[in-house]
Amino acid sequence: MNVDELDFLLLNCIDRMKRKMIESAKYTGLKSEETIKCSQDLDILINQHMKYLSQKDINSLINAS
Template sequence: MNNDSLKTKLLETINIKRKEMIETANKEGYTSELAVQCSQDLDLLLNEYQQMLIEEKKPKVAPFHDLVHSMKLFTYADRYSY
């Protein structure tokens, strides 16, 4: 499954959970245990979606770039301190 279809499925799940939370809150009260649980579940789904968006915007770094960066962490003295 590609990233766009994963996001679409997650958005559908978010909307279903949002409706469930609103219905539960209206029936049982906003501070009922079930309404709070729905709210927490919705928060997790929204966090997951937000993380997907953040990951999409991260620049793709080549493995060679990572190697060069890690090599910069060593100093000249580190190489010759036996």
Template structure:
């Protein structure tokens, strides 16, 4: 589930950057949202790994 959200946000970020530029407020906001999703995914993955060990 989180991988799908990350991929969708990544695609949105690419389109936003193409449309508004790399330094646009909307692009930066989208990048920050992607960062949060990535961090969430990393935490979820490491939690799963620690439960298996």
């Protein structure tokens, strides 16, 4: 899997989880266990993407030298 594919995959997962969380909140409420779990899972995905972007930036700086 190349860099662009991984980026696309992470963003796609983030988008799907965001939609799932919104639907859950709409039908079960903001404080439901399901909505909170979706929110936590979304946080994990966003953190993974931010870590990935940071590593990508570091690699770009190293390769530019």
